[in-house]
Amino acid sequence: LLENLLSTLAADAGAFVDGRPKDADALSAMRSRLSDDPNRPQYHVSPPANWLNDPNGLIHWDGQFHVFYQYNPGGPYHDTIHWGHAVSDDLVHWRDEPVALTPSPDGPDRDGCWSGCAFDNDGEATILYTGGRGDEQLPCLATAADQSLRGWEKSSATPVISDLPEAPPLRSTDDWVAEFRDHNVWYENGRWHQLIGSGVESGGGTALLYTAGDDLTDWRYEGPILTGDPERDGAMWECPELLDLGEKRLLHISNYEEVRYYLGEYADGEFDVETTGLLDHGDFYAPQSMRTDDGRWLTWGWCWEARDESAQWDAGWSGTLSLPRRVELDDDGRLRQRPAAELAELRERRLHEGGVELTDERRELGRGRSIELRAEIRLEDADEFSITVCESADGDERTPIRYTRDSHVEVDRTESSADPRSTKAPERMSVSPVDGPLELTAYLDGSVLELFVNERHCLTTRIYPTAADADRLSVAATGGTATVESLDVWELGSAWEHDERAASAV
Ligand code: FRU
Incomplete structure (x- = not known):
């Protein structure tokens, strides 16, 4: 292990100048070195190596899709966070860009450039993010050096909010003066608005609203737009985001364990909840959304690891982003989520049809x-219909996705991996019964498995088979007959220009 680690560090050291990867070639060399790892995703946005957490600063700018993310260039663990950067022309093929934001040794972001968003301020790409300094969390502003969004000029007026609100009193911890982080900015009724994630001292998580006129360094505190029930919704909200879906607004928050959404009305600084639920039921966290030029909301989340730290050190990388999901209202005013249509471009070879x-x-x-599977399933009189992925030739490793008569979809990880460092806990969600067949879309990509059911229920899981031949795919019905009205399976290609690994199917 130590030998592996030292050789990776030595190899990567040449790729860095002052803690920043030298150039795109250095990044692609880092990426290529990991390309033999069958657990590495091929078509998801992943870090070139090392650590990734939240998506940040998502913006469709000058015809290109920019994704930034919480990145530690120092290794596959969370520390001294920078902003990594990937760019795409088509939402499908991505290339690594040099690290976009680095902590300034004497700045308010000295200990980390944490989560934040990007927005268009009268033609100037601008970001607002949280600087970590000691036990403080400080709002920091920066503007793009040019249209490539490769570099950002930090405002000398940071932190742009220096006084914490007095009411309600915010929760503090042993580590922090107050929880006060992550920014979501939009423009409405002639003023800039931003939400900051927090929690109140003796209550639940909250999203605090600030507004500003033209001057983005002068924010007025307006109060919480919504405060959650600490039992159900968590004591602290990270990464709040409010999206305008037309008839309704969507607020979602991350509470350390899950991503809860609220659908309802927003006016004058208050959010009225009509319905609530989970955006995803599995390994999916801290999502953020991009408004594309054609008016869609596309949401990416962080697919965190479901294996322990030593396994992440061995792998040399940790974390990946989800696929972009289109989020909108359906005809009945309910939340619909489905994979961005562009992803169909990844299809290379059909493995099954009919x-x-x-x-x-x-x-x-x-x-x-690297698979996409779409099925329309009727259980008829079967107890269960299952799709098994990543099964080894000897059958010792396998991950069944089960659709059961009690209207649940479950990913059974009991036998996913022979490595005891990977979790065996199942991930499960209830899928409201429907008259028609259950529509299931599954994307498998290395260790990432993303499920979309009836364009509504999402379940992301991470699985880590160890056998080189754990790539078998099958379907089965138990306890009777199940009809799969349509079943399409494709092998998908790679998103990364410099990825030399051949397509995975045999
Ligand atoms: C969410 C989060 C954010 C914070 C960032 C730090 O995963 O904890 O609240 O800004 O990650 O990396």
Whole structure:
């Protein structure tokens, strides 16, 4: 382990100048070095190596899709956070850009450039993010040096908010003066608005509203737009985001464990909740959204690891972003989530086409670790229909995705991995019963498995098979007959120009 680690550090050291990867070639060399790892995603936005957490500063700018993310260039662990950067022309193919934001040794972001957003201030790309300094969390402002968004000029007026609100009293911890971080900025009714995540001293998580006129260094505190129930909604809210979905607004927050959403009305600094639920039921956290030039909201989340720190050190990387999901209202005013349409461009080879009927039997569908599967399933009189991914030739490793009669979809990780450092806990969600067939879309990419059911219920899981041949895919019905009205499976290509690994199917 130590030998591996030292050789990786030595190899990566040449790729850095002053803690920043030298150039795009250095980054792609780092990425290529990890390309033999079958658990590395091929078509998700991942760090070139080392650590990634939240998506940040998502912006469609000058015809390009920019994704920044919480990045530690020093190793696969959370420390001294920078902003990593990836760019795409088509939302499907990505390239690494040099690190975009670095902590300034004497600045308010000395100990880390934490989460924040990007927005268009009268033609100037601008970011607001949280600087970490000692036990303080400080709002920091920067503007793009040019249209490439590779470099940012930090405002000398940071922190742009220096006094914490007095009412309600904010929660402090042993580590922090107050929880006061993460920024979501929008323009409305002639003023800039921003939300900051926090928690109140003897209550729940909250999203604090500030507004500003033209001067982005002069913010007025307006109060919380919503405060949660500490039991159900958590004591601290990170990464709040308010999206205008037309008829309704969507507020979502991350509370250390899950991403809860609230759908309702927003006016005059108050959010009225009509419905609430989870944006995703699995390994998905701190999402943020991009408004594309054609008016869509696309949301990315952080797919955190489900293996321990030593496994992350061995791998040399940690964390990946989810696929971009289109978030909108359906005809009944409910929240709809589905993969961005552009992802169809990744399809390379069809592994299966056409419906099947199965009675207590199993059917092999092929092999692969970069797969898209779409199925319309009727349980008929079967107890269960399952899709098994990542099964080894000897059957010792396997991950069944089960759709059961009690209207649940579950990812069973009991036998996903022979490595005891990976979690075995199942991930499960209830899927409201429907008259029609259950529509399931599954994306498998190395260790990432993302499920979309009926364009509403999402479940992201991480799995880490160890066998080189744990790439078998099959479907099965148990306890009777299930009809799969349509079943399409594709092998997907890579998103990264410099990724030399061949497509994974045999
Ligand atoms: C969420 C979060 C944010 C913070 C960032 C630090 O995962 O804790 O609240 O800004 O990550 O990396």
